[in-house]
Amino acid sequence: MNVVAEVIVTALLLLGAGFVLIGSWGLVRLPTTMERLHGPTKATTLGLGALLLASVTCFYARFGMGTAHELLISLFLFITAPISANMIAKVHLHRVRIGAIAEPDSIAGAPPRPSDDADWATFEAPRRHTPSSTANT
Amino acid sequence: MIAVALHIAAGAVALALAMNVWRLLRGPALGDRIVALDTMVINAIAMIVLIGMIGGTDIYFEAALLLAMVGFVSTIAFCKFVLRGDIVE
Numbered sequence: 001m002n003v004v005a006e007v008i009v010t011a012l013l014l015l016g017a018g019f020v021l022i023g024s025w026g027l028v029r030l031p032t033t034m035e036r037l038h039g040p041t042k043a044t045t046l047g048l049g050a051l052l053l054a055s056v057t058c059f060y061a062r063f064g065m066g067t068a069h070e071l072l073i074s075l076f077l078f079i080t081a082p083i084s085a086n087m088i089a090k091v092h093l094h095r096v097r098i099g100a101i102a103e104p105d106s107i108a109g110a111p112p113r114p115s116d117d118a119d120w121a122t123f124e125a126p127r128r129h130t131p132s133s134t135a136n137t
Numbered sequence: 138m139i140a141v142a143l144h145i146a147a148g149a150v151a152l153a154l155a156m157n158v159w160r161l162l163r164g165p166a167l168g169d170r171i172v173a174l175d176t177m178v179i180n181a182i183a184m185i186v187l188i189g190m191i192g193g194t195d196i197y198f199e200a201a202l203l204l205a206m207v208g209f210v211s212t213i214a215f216c217k218f219v220l221r222g223d224i225v226e
Binding site: 076 | 138139142143145146149152156157160165166167169171173176179180182183186189193198201202205217220
């Protein structure tokens with residue numbers, strides 16, 4: 001394996017490991033649930049992306065196998081991470097609303113209301129005459 | 138150089154997994170536990186990829202891909218169960 005490939009793989013490995021560690025450190029360190037969502041969903045996903053790129057580069061440089069199938073995992077995670085984060089945030093909003101959780105003081109403060117006369121979409125019944133609403137049928 | 142970096146990365150991912158276990162046991166909210174489990178799945182994928190690189194084989198790739206899919210589905214199923222009391226309505 002030549003020196004350039006070795007340097008690239010090493011840099012990607014250290015970058016990815018650092019971001020994975022930062023994501024979990026954020027999960028431990030941040031004060032409220034909504035803030036704790038930030039660490040894993042962004043930093044950890046980026047770190048895993050860097051590790052998978054390192055894997056692609058390493059196998060290409062070592063064996064000459066020019067496959068990119070590790071990028072499938074990366075693509076899948078980049079698609080699914082926002083969806084999981086959205087679902088977890090919805091769970092948390094509902095648990096706060098029914099009073100199952102007392103929120104501690106946070107850095108950013110309580111989330112603002114979306115507008116004066118409307119609430120978050122997850123609390124409302126489906127509305128008619130919007131394109132993908134389940135109330136249209 | 139790569140061997141040293143691989144072992145440093147494996148140590149970092151193991152430390153991250155330990156932090157996730159701490160948050161999983163500590164809570165306090167249910168959302169925190171779901172986030173911790175979801176992150177543990179992603180870190181396990183990272184660990185599998187690193188083990189594949191250390192061993193120099195390609196056969197762990199399918200395990201990592203399957204774990205990514207199963208982890209996503211389980212997170213969504215858990216959230217659905219908490220939100221609606223049912224998974225498939």
